[in-house]
Amino acid sequence: MSRQQRLGQHFLSDPRLLSKIVDALDPTPEDVVVEIGAGKGSLTEQLLARGLRVIAIEKDRRLAGELGTRKAERGTQRLTIVHGDALQLDWHALVDTGSAVPRSDFRVPRFKIVGNIPYAITSPLIDKALTPPLPERIVFLVQREVAERLAARPGSRDYGALSVGVQATCQVEQLFRVKPGAFHPAPKVASALVRLTPRQEPLVSAEQLGAFRAFVTACFTRRRKQLRNVVMAATGRPAAAVLAGLERLGLDPAARPETLRPEAFARLLRWRG
Numbered sequence: 001m002s003r004q005q006r007l008g009q010h011f012l013s014d015p016r017l018l019s020k021i022v023d024a025l026d027p028t029p030e031d032v033v034v035e036i037g038a039g040k041g042s043l044t045e046q047l048l049a050r051g052l053r054v055i056a057i058e059k060d061r062r063l064a065g066e067l068g069t070r071k072a073e074r075g076t077q078r079l080t081i082v083h084g085d086a087l088q089l090d091w092h093a094l095v096d097t098g099s100a101v102p103r104s105d106f107r108v109p110r111f112k113i114v115g116n117i118p119y120a121i122t123s124p125l126i127d128k129a130l131t132p133p134l135p136e137r138i139v140f141l142v143q144r145e146v147a148e149r150l151a152a153r154p155g156s157r158d159y160g161a162l163s164v165g166v167q168a169t170c171q172v173e174q175l176f177r178v179k180p181g182a183f184h185p186a187p188k189v190a191s192a193l194v195r196l197t198p199r200q201e202p203l204v205s206a207e208q209l210g211a212f213r214a215f216v217t218a219c220f221t222r223r224r225k226q227l228r229n230v231v232m233a234a235t236g237r238p239a240a241a242v243l244a245g246l247e248r249l250g251l252d253p254a255a256r257p258e259t260l261r262p263e264a265f266a267r268l269l270r271w272r273g
Helices: 016-022 040-049 061-074 093-095 119-129 144-151 161-167 209-220 227-235 239-249 260-273
Strands: 032-036 055-057 079-083 111-115 137-143 170-178 190-200
Touching: 016 040, 016 170, 016 190, 032 093, 040 055, 040 079, 040 111, 040 144, 055 093, 061 079, 079 119, 111 190, 119 137, 119 144, 137 144, 144 161, 144 170, 161 170, 161 209, 161 260, 209 227, 209 260, 227 239, 227 260, 239 260
Parallel strands: 032 055, 032 111, 055 079, 111 137
Antiparallel strands: 137 190, 170 190
């Protein structure tokens, strides 16, 4: 197995697709962009061509070194290259101290995140990207099935705990699909570009987010059971208390968890206390 395969790297080089990925960021010249998995630098070049300041994270030492060589050759001050594991690094600290970032009165300047994400670590990378303080926008190229789950609507086959957990924090858009043949080496699955735009008023606070996700996950383990039974199991409360609580919240005790909007789960969490 090659090193590329071990790291889950599938490189995208089509300038048209790369330009559409940058467009999805709604870029402005003042933007600071954290690029996850810079690889061979194809997307990095597109970001720099738009006049953006870029902090490029790359786990592969050889690829990070090649990016460094190209940076030295072109002499740009708008690019900071970081060799390391994106899951282990403190992205906010990089934004705060990176040489590509102008001085700011704030500890963490406003920033955006973009990346062609390895399929095996998509969920933890999304969790990390949604760790406060939140970026202005997150644009990830992910496995198509994951994109469909992220953007799924209540009652659909793909709607689940991941959908609710992310949509409680962000507006989710699935923008377009990318066929396997666009990558080298070609993956075995199709991909899709998703854009996450943090809500100005999240449904749950940062302090509640862990409890919210755990509660939603517990509910979706019984996704086809009636809501009253699901809430009783998830909260340990007796039937009478649960029925009274659902009535106050205006929720149908016979509904299924897979039909509830994220707002309903947030109200249930607050009721649970």
